[in-house]
Amino acid sequence: MKNFVHLCLIKRYRLLSIFNYTQMKKIIFSVFAINICMSLSAQKWQPADPEATPEAKQLFSRLMKIQEKGVMYGHQDDLMTGRTWRYEPDRSDTKEAVGDYPGLVGFELGELELGGRYSLDSVSFTNMTERARWWHKQNGIITVSWHVVNPITSQWPGIKEPNGAGSAWEVAMLSAKELNAVKSVLPGGSNHAMFNTWLDRLARFFRTWRDDDGQLIPFIFRPWHEHSGSFFWWGRTRCYDEEYAELWRYTVKYLREKGLHNILYAYNTDKVYSVEEYLAGYPGDEYIDMLSIDWYGEGEEFNKNVDKALKFTTDLAAEKGKLHALSECGPISPDLQNILSKYKSSYILTWRHAPPRGGVVRTTTAPTAEQLAAMTPEQRANYERMRNRPSHEDLLKIMKGNPKYLFLNDIQAIK
Numbered sequence: 001m002k003n004f005v006h007l008c009l010i011k012r013y014r015l016l017s018i019f020n021y022t023q024m025k026k027i028i029f030s031v032f033a034i035n036i037c038m039s040l041s042a043q044k045w046q047p048a049d050p051e052a053t054p055e056a057k058q059l060f061s062r063l064m065k066i067q068e069k070g071v072m073y074g075h076q077d078d079l080m081t082g083r084t085w086r087y088e089p090d091r092s093d094t095k096e097a098v099g100d101y102p103g104l105v106g107f108e109l110g111e112l113e114l115g116g117r118y119s120l121d122s123v124s125f126t127n128m129t130e131r132a133r134w135w136h137k138q139n140g141i142i143t144v145s146w147h148v149v150n151p152i153t154s155q156w157p158g159i160k161e162p163n164g165a166g167s168a169w170e171v172a173m174l175s176a177k178e179l180n181a182v183k184s185v186l187p188g189g190s191n192h193a194m195f196n197t198w199l200d201r202l203a204r205f206f207r208t209w210r211d212d213d214g215q216l217i218p219f220i221f222r223p224w225h226e227h228s229g230s231f232f233w234w235g236r237t238r239c240y241d242e243e244y245a246e247l248w249r250y251t252v253k254y255l256r257e258k259g260l261h262n263i264l265y266a267y268n269t270d271k272v273y274s275v276e277e278y279l280a281g282y283p284g285d286e287y288i289d290m291l292s293i294d295w296y297g298e299g300e301e302f303n304k305n306v307d308k309a310l311k312f313t314t315d316l317a318a319e320k321g322k323l324h325a326l327s328e329c330g331p332i333s334p335d336l337q338n339i340l341s342k343y344k345s346s347y348i349l350t351w352r353h354a355p356p357r358g359g360v361v362r363t364t365t366a367p368t369a370e371q372l373a374a375m376t377p378e379q380r381a382n383y384e385r386m387r388n389r390p391s392h393e394d395l396l397k398i399m400k401g402n403p404k405y406l407f408l409n410d411i412q413a414i415k
Helices: 002-044 054-069 094-097 123-137 181-185 192-206 241-257 277-278 301-320 333-342 370-372 377-388 392-400
Strands: 070-076 103-108 142-144 217-225 265-268 290-297 323-330 348-351
Touching: 054 094, 054 181, 054 265, 054 323, 070 094, 070 142, 070 181, 094 392, 103 348, 142 348, 142 377, 181 192, 181 241, 192 241, 217 323, 241 348, 265 323, 277 301, 290 301, 301 333, 333 392
Parallel strands: 070 103, 070 348, 103 142, 142 217, 217 265, 265 290, 290 323, 323 348
Antiparallel strands: none
16 A cells, blocks of 8 residues: 555646646747747837847837827927927917927938028027027937929929929929939939938038937938929829839938938828828838828818728838837817827827018908808808807917927926
């Protein structure tokens, strides 16, 4: 009996040992698998530039945390101009409306490539640099756009205009097959040397954006935007998609070779209706940190379309390990605010406020009874909609009251 009991104990011990060994293997394998997944995730969610500066890596990580928490409000030229003022340090139309700065501010570099002192919006590049440094010290986030002049028509004789002759918008004579401005600036093109000069000026300017310790300030750069439209010389019908992709790749590689590894690059389209349309001209994941979309409008059809686009672009961003933004829009209607709040997007940006050119204030008068009577039902509906539309400031107050939307005070502690 004693020997039988002893034998049973030995078998039980062996069974327990086998069980424990098997369980231990499972535990070790699970831990190993988790570590691999965490490592792959860490590799996926990081800047595209393998030589990104610590500051750029921190900005990328910070934006990831922000879009997990909510959506930043951003405003173009918020620190540079307002409805009634130009460059008054510390002023902000956003702050005057809701008591806080936006979380993100935009700067525009159009015409920097020409070597002048002012942008196409008559903003001093020197003042812009000063405000960018100040904003960085406030722990705010910066995005930069670049409406580059038409490389062909800007050389033609005649008076040039910021949004007209010679500008990024002068495109009527351009096409992918014939007069192709993008092709002209790529290697082998007639304007390639001039384009390199433009990129040199851009790089020199970016190298002046340094913090108090002399480190390059990190920011989001969104060049060649709204490619799905055809209103810029790099637009869909003005060049072939592969030429557009190469324009992107050439720009990023050129700036990286100049030592600028502090930049996060935002790929951008105007309104699109499918992933395939969105990715037409996409330069590749190794060049892009953020997927963004611009879409202006309001109403039922707009709401339906922008909701769909936000769904597939945020899904695509998550799949690729990229950030996301609704990088231009307006108005920020309650419907749009509700739609965007469903998605993981780092920011929403509205365009600039500025005094009228030449200081002339345009006023409008209400239509007369006869004019109202002469309107079609559609015209009358549009008039009533515009008349009853809340102001931008009123819509901004609605946004400020929604904890899903983040302003400067909300993001300053996010590292």
